[in-house]
Amino acid sequence: MSKPIKVAVIYGSVRNGRLCDAVAGWVADRVEARADYTLDVIDPLAEGLTDLRGTDGATEKAIAARLSRSDAFIVVTPEYNHSFPAALKHFIDGFNEPWHAKPVAFVSYGGLSGGSRAVEQLRQIFAELHATTIRQVVSFPNVWAHFDPQHRWRDMERGDRNLNVLLTQLRWWASALRDARAGADYRTVS
Numbered sequence: 001m002s003k004p005i006k007v008a009v010i011y012g013s014v015r016n017g018r019l020c021d022a023v024a025g026w027v028a029d030r031v032e033a034r035a036d037y038t039l040d041v042i043d044p045l046a047e048g049l050t051d052l053r054g055t056d057g058a059t060e061k062a063i064a065a066r067l068s069r070s071d072a073f074i075v076v077t078p079e080y081n082h083s084f085p086a087a088l089k090h091f092i093d094g095f096n097e098p099w100h101a102k103p104v105a106f107v108s109y110g111g112l113s114g115g116s117r118a119v120e121q122l123r124q125i126f127a128e129l130h131a132t133t134i135r136q137v138v139s140f141p142n143v144w145a146h147f148d149p150q151h152r153w154r155d156m157e158r159g160d161r162n163l164n165v166l167l168t169q170l171r172w173w174a175s176a177l178r179d180a181r182a183g184a185d186y187r188t189v190s
């Protein structure tokens with residue numbers, strides 16, 4: 001097998017009591033269980049990067065380096081008012097080159113739509129950042145129904161199946177683009 005893909009799982013919600021801990025935690029667990037990936041987890045709340053004021057600059061530099069080292073991203077996002085959370089936009093906007101020429105996959109959740117409107121809008125943002133988004137999405141409509149009151153998953157069989165497909169497709173893109181970046185510097189392509 002080729003070198004493992006370095007993937008960063010990115011938290012989309014910074015809300016108190018967020019379900020994102022449970023959803024992103026599940027994604028991270030499943031990624032860790034696979035030999036074809038190595039995992040980084042980036043939580044803008046834990047890093048203090050929830051708005052564009054940023055920090056003293058050192059945190060941004062450290063996160064930029066982690067994003068730059070990553071071959072692929074999985075953004076775990078809820079839907080807020082038919083879009084994605086403002087804090088996630090701030091986080092994405094805080095970086096530019098680290099996103100370039102890399103694939104982005106989504107795990108989304110929410111009410112009726114399962115976060116699909118958040119995902120469709122994120123595709124536009126990542127196109128501007130020279131990233132490619134992959135079609136396969138794992139989404140959880142009526143996300144509350146998937147948890148008990150302690151935010152423990154009830155049944156992950158369908159989720160596990162869908163996430164495995166997503167991870168296999170993401171690996172294809174990440175591997176192809178990693179080879180392409182190694183062959184030619186994307187910044188010089190015009």
Ligand SMILES: Cc1cc2nc3c(=O)[nH]c(=O)nc-3n(C[C@H](O)[C@H](O)[C@H](O)COP(=O)(O)O)c2cc1C
Nearest residue numbers: 013015018019020078079080081082110111112113
């Ligand atoms: C401000 C706000 C707006 C929301 N708007 C939508 C919406 O437009 N569509 C939807 O399906 N769910 C909506 N929801 C439900 C969220 O997707 C759901 O509560 C989810 O758990 C929020 O993610 P979090 O707990 O990780 O922050 C909204 C929730 C909040 C807090």
